[in-house]
Amino acid sequence: MRSPQPLRNGGDNSCSPSHPPRFHSTVAEHKLRRFNSLILVFRLTSFSFSLASSVFMLTNTRGSDSPHWYHYDTFRFVLAANAIVAVYSMFEMGASVWEISRGATLFPEVLQIWFDFGHDQVFAYLLLSASAAGTSMARTLREMDTCTASNVFCVQSDIAIALGYAAFLFLGFTSLLTGFRVVCFIIKGSRFHL
């Protein structure tokens, strides 16, 4: 399903409403491609961090005498949130690659714009709350005997949570860019006013 609205091209890449689209420009097209590539890079980084966080948490179990991540609700929440963000980022990377290569959005443009921004916001909140909850749990474990008995478990949990924060950071940056696209769409009826 492609966007019903074709790309519009003009003189610059700002989303000022005062300049209507004028003529096809390779410079403008290059700028749009660069903007979309930046989104792709942020998504890739966010995907990498959230996937790494999920893997770190998932493999945080060694032997029957050591604590396991699935014994703690909070760590299950951290894993779930990071896994969700990893899957979402992978899907969005596909959508970005489609957009860069074909010059059209995967869903109809208006849907794509709001879908991206809405999900970026919601998942950023989800990831931050999971990481904050994880931090609280990790600190609590340090005050108990768990970490003296199995320090590796605590260190690996800390790393997983830190990776979750990094994923949140890049998801937040992406959210700013997709927010900018929403504003451009409201102004000009096009996701990016070239």
Added chain:
Amino acid sequence: MRSPQPLRNGGDNSCSPSHPPRFHSTVAEHKLRRFNSLILVFRLTSFSFSLASSVFMLTNTRGSDSPHWYHYDTFRFVLAANAIVAVYSMFEMGASVWEISRGATLFPEVLQIWFDFGHDQVFAYLLLSASAAGTSMARTLREMDTCTASNVFCVQSDIAIALGYAAFLFLGFTSLLTGFRVVCFIIKGSRFHL
């Protein structure tokens, strides 16, 4: 310090860029007042919840044999986040009342618009992460002996955290409205295109 830009008035309250300001309309002015009043109501609700949460957490201490909120880092974080949001909401309520009564923003318009939206976003993230961390800690306490020894302490902590979530919800609603004002400002150079 008043806004250097006077209010502009037109036919409707949408922020479509296609209709330039036309004439002064009492209906349009009434609509702007209603929009600002809605923001004020949300801020008041957010303030009430965050203040109540702070008070509930602050008074969660009874006798020397019972646990105290300040023994737990997470509960200190919950209290601090709610107190910050309460103070911020109180300040913003003052700014809203000023705007409704005088028809001009407290700071220069562009600063006020971005200040409101930026702080709403940041404090919403702060409050959610504090509440999520608090939830994690409250669940941990229930699994330990703390809650069997002093159930009232745990119940009161739960209430404080729940009030924090409510404050976050209304701060989120306010953030949507101030986000709408930012979009209107970008489009028309006025915080609300009447």
